[in-house]
Amino acid sequence: xxxxxxxxxxxxxxxxxxxxxxxxxxxxxxxxxxxxxxxxxxxxxxxxxxxxxxxxxxxxxxxxxxxxxxxxxxxxxxxxxxxxxxxxxxxxxxxxxxxxxxxxxxxxxxxxxxxxxxxxxxxxxxxxxxxxxxxxxxxxxxxxxxxxxxxxxxxxxxxxxxxxxxxxxxxxxxxxxxxxxxxxxxxxxxxxxxxxxxxxxxxxxxxxxxxxxxxxxxxxxxxxxxxxxxxxxxxxxxxxxxxxxxxxxxxxxxxxxxxxxxxxxxxxxxxxxxxxxxxxxxxxxxxxxxxxxxxxxxxxx
Ligand code: AMP
Numbered sequence: 001x002x003x004x005x006x007x008x009x010x011x012x013x014x015x016x017x018x019x020x021x022x023x024x025x026x027x028x029x030x031x032x033x034x035x036x037x038x039x040x041x042x043x044x045x046x047x048x049x050x051x052x053x054x055x056x057x058x059x060x061x062x063x064x065x066x067x068x069x070x071x072x073x074x075x076x077x078x079x080x081x082x083x084x085x086x087x088x089x090x091x092x093x094x095x096x097x098x099x100x101x102x103x104x105x106x107x108x109x110x111x112x113x114x115x116x117x118x119x120x121x122x123x124x125x126x127x128x129x130x131x132x133x134x135x136x137x138x139x140x141x142x143x144x145x146x147x148x149x150x151x152x153x154x155x156x157x158x159x160x161x162x163x164x165x166x167x168x169x170x171x172x173x174x175x176x177x178x179x180x181x182x183x184x185x186x187x188x189x190x191x192x193x194x195x196x197x198x199x200x201x202x203x204x205x206x207x208x209x210x211x212x213x214x215x216x217x218x219x220x221x222x223x224x225x226x227x228x229x230x231x232x233x234x235x236x237x238x239x240x241x242x243x244x245x246x247x248x249x250x251x252x253x254x255x256x257x258x259x260x261x262x263x264x265x266x267x268x269x270x271x272x273x274x275x276x277x278x279x280x281x282x283x284x285x286x287x288x289x290x291x292x293x294x295x296x297x298x299x300x301x
Contacts, residue, residue, distance in 0.1 A: 001083045004091045007138050014139050022049035024142035028135050031055035032072040032186040033081045035293045036176040040145040041085040043173050053082050054091040061127025072189045106130045109156045116152050129160050141167040149175040149183050151275045175290030187270040195268040201234025206276040209261045210287040218255045239264040255280050
């Protein structure tokens with residue numbers, strides 16, 4: 001595995017590889033790897049000649065009072081994990097390398113960024129799209145792998161790439177969950193034992209949504225109520241629990257086609273998000289809750 005912390009070096013390596021007729025797979029992250037991150041590296045490894053993983057805790061996507069300073073970091077463990085997954089280049093730029101001047105140019109995707117996480121984090125997605133656009137520009141033509149755990153982020157990045165004709169195939173990968181269903185997240189590291197127990201309420205709520213839909217419920221309000229009732233039993237109060245059309249995140253009153261149920265909740269110091277997607281055609285319902293892994297947060301990070 002090659003280490004790069006200079007933009008010019010990463011660009012040169014990617015250009016060389018493509019020049020020789022090979023393909024590049026990109027996995028952008030903020031580090032502190034868990035199985036969710038590793039699943040993206042594996043997907044990229046399976047399809048591309050050169051796998052580039054980036055670790056950059058991007059100040060632009062953190063709002064005031066958020067956890068930029070305390071965001072968990074462990075470069076030694078991340079390096080070993082990336083190496084074990086067969087990553088070819090680990091790109092770990094500094095903040096001045098990525099933003100040598102105060103940033104006056106940002107990328108804004110309208111509409112898609114306004115509800116869900118965008119309501120509580122109004123500058124977050126501009127930070128994400130700006131740094132991801134820079135990474136796409138540095139790496140060049142490639143396929144880029146993102147988790148469906150951050151469903152809104154995936155939709156926003158996909159739309160940015162389409163609208164700006166960026167030569168990048170944006171690939172969405174399944175939500176990876178702990179053995180008890182809690183979605184893996186670097187921020188799970190903030191949770192005490194009690195809070196970790198309570199975090200199960202997010203997944204329980206989403207499972208309740210899937211169950212009522214499988215039993216024939218199609219009213220978005222009642223699906224939402226089912227999510228909330230189940231989460232409350234676990235002591236979870238949502239920042240939001242929403243039922244949206246998956247394709248464009250538009251609010252819907254009745255469930256049909258591909259539907260997203262997305263939730264966010266503060267648990268202790270952490271703000272956790274999760275979602276389930278369902279494909280609904282008449283009585284037929286196919287639920288995608290992602291994949292459960294046996295690895296624990298402790299053993300994978
Ligand atoms: P982060 O380091 O949190 O910015 O995440 C980097 C990438 O990993 C993003 O594309 C996330 O959607 C993805 N990711 C994070 N957690 C999970 C998870 N539990 N399952 C699948 N992908 C994930």
